[in-house]
Amino acid sequence: MPASAHSPAPTAPVPVLIIGSGPTGLTLACDLARRSVGVRIIDKSPGFPRSSRAKGPNPRSLEVLEDLGVVDRVLASGSAPLPMRKYRDGLPVAETDPFASSRPTPDVPYDRGALIAQWQLEAILRERLAEYGVRVELGSEAVGLSQGSGSVTVALADGRSIEARYAVGCDGAHSPVRKMLGVAFEGQTSEEQTMVCGDVEADGLDRGVWHQWFDEDGAVMLCPIPGTRSGWWFQAGPERDAAGAPVPPSLESFRRLFAKHTRLPADHLSKAALLSTYRVNERMADRYRVGRVLLAGDAAHVHSVAGGLGMNTGIQDAFNLGWKLARVAGGRSGERLLDTYEEERLPVASWTLDITADRLRATLEAIRRPGGGLDSAVSADTSCLGTGYRWSSLSATGSTSRLRAGDRAPDAPCHDTATGAPVRLFEAFAGPHFTLLGFGPGTAGALRAAEAAYGDTVRAYGVDAGAPRDLTDDAGHARTAYGVGPATALLVLVRPDNHVALIAPATESGAIGAYLDGLGTPA
Template identity: 80%
Template structure:
């Protein structure tokens, strides 16, 4: 059996945050995309607690960060209890503040269903809607397309398929990709969304004792909704009791000393086991994996959903260039090249944060704040090893680093703007620091049109930015009197840093993207 002619350019299987981020990124690039999900209706469960600072930057680029910030709330101080008594309040982000190069200094609390709703609304603005009740059960690969067979007998043809369908990914299983790692049955937790009365909603409450724990965090946008997490209740034989409102009430009463009847409703009843697994491949021909379909790990550090969102943002521009013929299929190999090592690092880091947190909560005053470090922001991750990171560096940056933000002024109007506003959208951005870069900026725009937008930072050129306070030069490590070009990829990582004398490197880099074999340019 051969695959049918494609009926869409890209088919995304799974409509969680990873799939929706990818769909939005492709749709704004005018890629014909369909997104399906096996569920009969959209979930109303909270699940993940929200985006970290790097994911907020991604969401800003997609044009939805303001909606996310309005629907959610800043992280709450953590109130920790021992023997039923409050003994410590901790705000792990109390000393954090935005900086010119990093406008988001903390993660944001928002129920996952609300984030998904915002992304679906954004996707609908491009005329694309999630197709529910579509369960992928078969994959048939042809020379130029893939056919996905559905449980109801229908099939969908596509040039490329991306499995964003979770830790139990049918797409991954159909591909025969190994999901290597381990499951720790001892480190188990029951979770749910609950309604609760009589608790102060200005805190994330955490009760710890020698027998277990109960944690309740208010769900933003609700009057009495809470995220509930606890060590499982066990029966006389030591087996975990399935989660229910009644078992949640018993756990709540046991660990808090408060009446269990304060919990009045429970949904999203689930048992969570610590899984640390990673796919050994992210691409098999025309089928790719992203998000939990490619990696799962401990919840410590809150990196699960965030790693998936950032997978999608890495893949979107590459897939679009291949589909439109701007690059050969080899560009898709750089998705695995860049993101698989990040997943490996995430597994190691979240495992270590879990160990630190379990040690911390054994001591009075310890809590989930032990999982929070600068590494969990996502801002420090980059792709220095990538074949898409050309040689080049400044005093502050090198190719492969995240491209910093900076407040500037529009050189023509004097209106305030930011580098992130210049980056936003499906294009490369060429920054020219110093007046000697003006000719190179003009040449790049002439050669590549809308694919590369060029901005002179105090350099003249086709579009100008005034770095009045010097924040851009500081963030990019530009020494006084030097002329430097910095090429920023569509996913807002630095691809190239070159002196003006090496301005031909920009053309070489863009030509390199059009090839099928990738080497360090």
């Protein structure tokens, strides 16, 4: 029977549906939207939550946010990490700044993270997403999921459904998407290592430091929330009842804990909100992809807060997945490319569980000593600048004295050869394209050929190469960062997520085409 003239025309599936609008989901949505991939992002909440537990992006996440075009807004809304003032028996005993000796370098522009409430970061990402014409659809709770040969259908609690070619669960540690997929979430939860958390209003405290009171029988930590006049992050070891169970957080219990450990009047605290009890939870999904549905962020892994890697690992999951999903959804690569998301990010999650457990042990040992504090949770590893994918099937052969395929591609300040204007390599990388760097005059022909063959997919830059888009490495920072000698002609292909795809001599320029043509095809 022909369709009625009044029947609605069938709609094509949206290319990508993102479930969950926290930092992970928003990062992925921004990355897809700037690649002109049709995307919808839904969230079950009726309004945008004012969550601020995550204290901000680390150096690697700041690099991601720069690529997305929002890092200036983030830095303007937040603050640099604060010195930590430690107390014992209510008295200050030490003050430390974990980043006192660190400085930006030509290859690492962000030597420290930023302090910013999670709700502020989410607002910035939503604003960026709206610039592409995409908005979060609130009050849309996913309750069912079914997959066909060419699409996935997500049923909503209000009776509607959304059909998409691919769906990504960015819906947190209790992820309904993960549960609907039947993906195991193995690990452990510690009932002993417990904190109560919340946002409070407080007066009478220096807002230039992160206050940490540690005693033999508990602790209270107060960190000022940037962008607020009197808002603070409150964390403490919980009160316990006669049976030893944690007392549920409340303004009254926070005041008792505050007065006990700080020896200050309890009424310094007011307006406690976003109350929660946090238990150290170390779990990881055993798969990141089931057919046309993928998992990212806390839906795929949770771990100790030590080192501040929770939100950051999710942001970096999304940045790894975005370009791959865009290529597959756009028909430019086969679906095997999506398998490399799990191949690359699942080992990173495993490493993250290990490093955060190690940092937690170090912190718990440190706070037993007067002067010890949360600075013990900070290490070079927690910056995530060393995270790479050398083991990946996407990491072709090739290396220099400083880099191997799979490593993070360093930044470096250069100058536009034609105009003399300063140009950083990160500015060259920013956007949805691969970047081909050619070091030395012998690479100019390969750079021209790559752009001619691959159009918008590849943007080619010469480094003292005499190429049409040429950069002058007058201080030698680019060659130093990439380990390229002054007389060497070398090609470096950088992925859209700013990791090195391959390194090849100029005489082997055919490796560039072979790599790009092979993306997503069986090995």
